[in-house]
Amino acid sequence: MPTPSQRQNETSLDQASIGEKLLVTRVRPSPIASEWDRWLGEIGFFPGERVELMAKAIPGGDPLVIRVGQSTFALRCAEAACIDVIPHETTAATQTQTLAMEGSGA
Amino acid sequence: MRQAVIKLHPPGALLALVGNPNCGKTALFNRLTGSHQKVANYAGVTVERKEGRFSTPSGKNLRILDLPGAYSLYPRSPDERVTCDILFGQARDEKRPDLVICVVDATNLRRNLRLVLAVKRLGLPCAVALNMADQAESRGITIDADALAAELGLPVVSTVAIRRDGIDALVKLIDTPTAWRRPASEKATGNAVNHDAGDHIEIKRILQRLGLDEIVPHTTSDRIDRWVLHPALGPLLLTVVLFLMFQAVFAWAKWPMDLIESATGALGTLAGDHLADGWFKSLLVDGVIAGAGGVLVFLPQILILFFFILVLEESGYLPRAAFLLDRLMGWVGLSGRSFIPMLSSFACAIPGIMAARTIADPRDRLVTIMIAPLMTCSARLPVYALLIGAFIPAREIGGLFELQGLVLFGLYLAGIVGAMGVAWLLKHFTASGRQVRPLMMELPSYHLPTAQNIAIGLWQRAAVFLKRVGTIIMALSVALWFLASHPVAPPDAQESAIEYSYAGRMGKVLANVFEPIGFNWQISVALVPGMAAREVAVSALSTVYALSAESDDEKAEALAPVIAEKWSLATALALLAWFIFAPQCLATLATVKRETGGWTMPLVMAAYLFTLAWVAAWITFHTAVALGFG
Numbered sequence: 001m002p003t004p005s006q007r008q009n010e011t012s013l014d015q016a017s018i019g020e021k022l023l024v025t026r027v028r029p030s031p032i033a034s035e036w037d038r039w040l041g042e043i044g045f046f047p048g049e050r051v052e053l054m055a056k057a058i059p060g061g062d063p064l065v066i067r068v069g070q071s072t073f074a075l076r077c078a079e080a081a082c083i084d085v086i087p088h089e090t091t092a093a094t095q096t097q098t099l100a101m102e103g104s105g106a
Numbered sequence: 107m108r109q110a111v112i113k114l115h116p117p118g119a120l121l122a123l124v125g126n127p128n129c130g131k132t133a134l135f136n137r138l139t140g141s142h143q144k145v146a147n148y149a150g151v152t153v154e155r156k157e158g159r160f161s162t163p164s165g166k167n168l169r170i171l172d173l174p175g176a177y178s179l180y181p182r183s184p185d186e187r188v189t190c191d192i193l194f195g196q197a198r199d200e201k202r203p204d205l206v207i208c209v210v211d212a213t214n215l216r217r218n219l220r221l222v223l224a225v226k227r228l229g230l231p232c233a234v235a236l237n238m239a240d241q242a243e244s245r246g247i248t249i250d251a252d253a254l255a256a257e258l259g260l261p262v263v264s265t266v267a268i269r270r271d272g273i274d275a276l277v278k279l280i281d282t283p284t285a286w287r288r289p290a291s292e293k294a295t296g297n298a299v300n301h302d303a304g305d306h307i308e309i310k311r312i313l314q315r316l317g318l319d320e321i322v323p324h325t326t327s328d329r330i331d332r333w334v335l336h337p338a339l340g341p342l343l344l345t346v347v348l349f350l351m352f353q354a355v356f357a358w359a360k361w362p363m364d365l366i367e368s369a370t371g372a373l374g375t376l377a378g379d380h381l382a383d384g385w386f387k388s389l390l391v392d393g394v395i396a397g398a399g400g401v402l403v404f405l406p407q408i409l410i411l412f413f414f415i416l417v418l419e420e421s422g423y424l425p426r427a428a429f430l431l432d433r434l435m436g437w438v439g440l441s442g443r444s445f446i447p448m449l450s451s452f453a454c455a456i457p458g459i460m461a462a463r464t465i466a467d468p469r470d471r472l473v474t475i476m477i478a479p480l481m482t483c484s485a486r487l488p489v490y491a492l493l494i495g496a497f498i499p500a501r502e503i504g505g506l507f508e509l510q511g512l513v514l515f516g517l518y519l520a521g522i523v524g525a526m527g528v529a530w531l532l533k534h535f536t537a538s539g540r541q542v543r544p545l546m547m548e549l550p551s552y553h554l555p556t557a558q559n560i561a562i563g564l565w566q567r568a569a570v571f572l573k574r575v576g577t578i579i580m581a582l583s584v585a586l587w588f589l590a591s592h593p594v595a596p597p598d599a600q601e602s603a604i605e606y607s608y609a610g611r612m613g614k615v616l617a618n619v620f621e622p623i624g625f626n627w628q629i630s631v632a633l634v635p636g637m638a639a640r641e642v643a644v645s646a647l648s649t650v651y652a653l654s655a656e657s658d659d660e661k662a663e664a665l666a667p668v669i670a671e672k673w674s675l676a677t678a679l680a681l682l683a684w685f686i687f688a689p690q691c692l693a694t695l696a697t698v699k700r701e702t703g704g705w706t707m708p709l710v711m712a713a714y715l716f717t718l719a720w721v722a723a724w725i726t727f728h729t730a731v732a733l734g735f736g
Contacts (some may be wrong), residue, residue, distance in 0.1 A: 001486045015383045035182070039466075041548060042178040044217045050321055054328075058337030063336060063432050063442070070214040070321060072549040074442065078542045081195050094651050 014080035022085040125209035127175030128550035141692030212242035359406040396582025397645040420555035439533025451481035480525035624727035676730035682725035687719035
């Protein structure tokens with residue numbers, strides 16, 4: 001479970017800055033299309049996974065290049081906006097597991 | 107009432123390769139089957155079906171299927187649907203596989219193992235091929251295959267698709283009778299879907315036990331991406347790549363084209379010298395040799411274009427190009443994903459329209475299908491090459507560019523601009539046009555393309571083209587020859603023979619429609635078979651002019667100088683403009699019908715392209731005449 005202070009640092013992935021190490025806290029249903037959260041899960045966005053914003057397209061900063069786990073995906077800002085993240089601190093080694101457990105609904 | 111489906115499929119054990127997109131599955135398939143493979147479609151859908159055959163050392167003959175790449179067994183595109191149907195045993199024209207080989211990218215177990223767990227739950231005999239093991243090692247990822255096998259409860263072999271040694275281990279595994287036994291303990295639930303969260307935890311646990319939970323940076327790929335995805339250099343590089351591609355199509359192809367041209371010429375002369383005058387000689391020389399030869403000559407250009415597309419695809423550059431173009435495509439209401447089908451359409455609209463199946467969004471997919479024929483397919487190259495060769499002088503401009511190449515580039519550009527215009531209109535005049543639609547596109551790590559995969563890809567495409575030359579194009583050449591030579595002109599004829607024929611009469615009726623845009627009746631005649639396959643227009647012109655020539659000398663002349671003499675520049679330019687938008691060949695319309703499930707879309711497509719082509723040719727012709735090129 002993320003601590004309250006971590007919840008304060010929670011942002012959506014489209015707001016992250018390039019090169020920042022992040023952890024996924026949850027994938028929210030998109031107001032645009034109901035399937036997006038399921039699809040994002042299938043390509044590797046699930047609570048506890050490590051993500052990083054690699055690049056933004058110019059002009060407009062959309063789409064984004066995102067490293068998720070060991071893969072790289074191009075996502076629209078609207079897609080990245082469904083993904084909540086917190087900074088990944090190196091000391092929080094066990095956090096990953098906690099978040100994964102939370103995400104499973106266990 | 108549902109009709110019972112009788113399943114007919116060849117006997118023998120069936121092996122299926124399953125894996126995520128970009129896991130090197132097709133390379134492995136090529137390695138296993140070599141050239142013993144055939145490409146066709148699955149029944150009812152035009153998903154490319156790759157089947158091969160191979161024999162194991164113990165003499166077991168196997169059929170092997172290369173299933174479309176999928177991230178999960180919850181399909182979101184027609185491609186993934188095929189993979190699911192086959193694995194669940196619901197496919198109409200294929201039985202359930204007897205053994206499934208899950209191909210996983212060893213550099214990315216985190217994502218790839220999820221599909222393995224889902225497939226394992228199906229209860230089919232299953233094994234894992236740990237592909238790209240060499241790349242994993244060079245990145246410092248060492249995977250203990252035995253430990254992974256113990257964790258998964260499935261046999262695991264390390265493979266390197268580009269080397270022989272890794273394949274041997276896989277073949278040996280396939281040859282082991284126990285590999286084909288159904289796992290007894292697993293209950294086939296058929297419910298592969300609702301395990302996502304559990305699978306994430308399971309995979310995390312496996313990776314932690316194998317000491318593979320650390321994220322290993324993709325140093326090489328990331329370094330290349332710093333240049334390729336650079337805001338300023340990236341688009342510049344893309345422009346250079348595309349421009350080089352089109353210059354090469356003209357420059358490299360020249361020598362083999364000259365060779366084919368002189369070979370068909372020699373063959374025609376040989377046949378002409380040794381056969382008695384009569385209808386058979388006319389059929390062979392004017393119909394078959396001139397017709398098919400006039401199209402065969404463009405094989406080198408088509409192969410060069412496909413070579414570039416295959417190399418870009420294999421290397422991993424294509425999705426990057428799609429990323430760079432996403433904004434531009436978004437401006438006309440499409441996504442970067444539409445770029446790959448559209449690029450394939452430069453070779454031929456049919457694979458392009460079929461590649462649109464990877465677009466999950468139905469609206470994006472339909473729009474991409476509708477504008478794909480506006481991309482200049484290689485079948486239009488013969489027409490462009492003929493007209494450019496005949497009317498545009500070969501001149502260097504600024505010591506760097508060649509004028510003919512520039513004109514060709516301009517024609518391609520005009521097709522792209524036309525497509526963008528149509529998509530833009532659809533965005534602004536349809537309700538669905540303004541919604542945000544998904545992208546979610548993988549950018550795989552870069553790979554050096556392997557010679558074998560490129561060679562097999564080129565061979566398959568050449569085979570398709572040659573089959574067309576041998577069947578449709580040959581048949582149409584002969585049909586046109588018949589129309590152009592019957593009924594025979596009276597002995598006291600004043601005009602050339604073709605003017606008395608059916609084709610001449612048809613052309614003269616059609617000329618009423620085409621006269622306002624500057625086409626003479628010969629062109630009008632050639633456009634009729636051009637509907638069946640665009641490149642046939644060139645062979646049709648050869649046939650029309652060969653038969654309307656008064657003397658044998660004139661017949662012997664190549665087509666280009668003939669039309670350069672007989673047509674005005676305005677007519678040539680109008681014909682070029684016509685072909686940018688020209689109504690696509692019947693095969694394309696048939697593909698669109700199959701892909702959209704009805705006649706509405708192909709009819710709409712034919713009508714709108716016809717109108718566009720006529721208007722564009724009219725504007726071009728009258729502008730050119732006004733400028734004094736009439």
